[in-house]
Amino acid sequence: MNNRPLKNLDEVIHHEHEKVFEQINCLSCANCCKTTSPIFYQSDIERAAKATKMRSGAFIDKYLKIDDDNDYVLKKSPCSFLNQDNYCVIYKDRPKACRDYPHTNRKKMQQILSLTYQNTLVCPAVLEITARLKKKLGL
Numbered sequence: 170m171n172n173r174p175l176k177n178l179d180e181v182i183h184h185e186h187e188k189v190f191e192q193i194n195c196l197s198c199a200n201c202c203k204t205t206s207p208i209f210y211q212s213d214i215e216r217a218a219k220a221t222k223m224r225s226g227a228f229i230d231k232y233l234k235i236d237d238d239n240d241y242v243l244k245k246s247p248c249s250f251l252n253q254d255n256y257c258v259i260y261k262d263r264p265k266a267c268r269d270y271p272h273t274n275r276k277k278m279q280q281i282l283s284l285t286y287q288n289t290l291v292c293p294a295v296l297e298i299t300a301r302l303k304k305k306l307g308l
Contacts, residue, residue: 178278178279179276179277179278181302181305182273182274182278182298182302183273183274185273185297185298185301185302186273186274186294186298187274188301189294189297189298189301190294193293193294193297195255195294196254196255196256197255198255198292198293199247199251199255200291200292200293201267201270201271201291201292202247202248202250202251202255202257202267203246203247203248203251204246204247204291205246205291206242206243206246206248207242207243207263207264207265207266207267207270208240208241208242208264208266209233209240209241209242209243209264209266210241210264210265212265213263213264213265213266214228214229214233214241216262217250217259217262217263217264219262220259220261220262221259229241232244232249250263270288270292271285271288271291271292271294271295272284272285272288273285273288273294273295273298285299286299
């Protein structure tokens with residue numbers, strides 16, 4: 170496939186996103202929470218710290234580290250906020266990166282195709298979305 174964006178790529182992927190997530194329940198997997206870490210921005214830290222009844226500094230000390238890109242990420246996997254039943258303890262206060270994952274319903278998908286590919290290795294829903302996209306494109 171050439172590097173020219175498909176004119177309706179967002180529309181096609183978003184359609185498949187909706188169809189796949191009608192069938193897939195993230196709670197049956199939670200692989201994203203078990204294997205990856207979201208970036209925690211300051212607003213995420215403050216919200217999660219409040220949800221855990223901690224001060225931001227204490228929250229950072231207990232749960233976060235700074236990665237090679239100078240971003241706050243979790244110290245360990247699986248996520249400390251993931252219960253055994255795959256529910257998130259801070260779900261309503263989770264980081265923006267968690268809210269947006271797996272990013273297959275965002276605008277300008279062309280800009281994150283390499284991330285989408287990486288997410289096929291983590292998320293069965295993304296793998297299915299990309300398989301359907303390949304089939305539609307005849308790849």
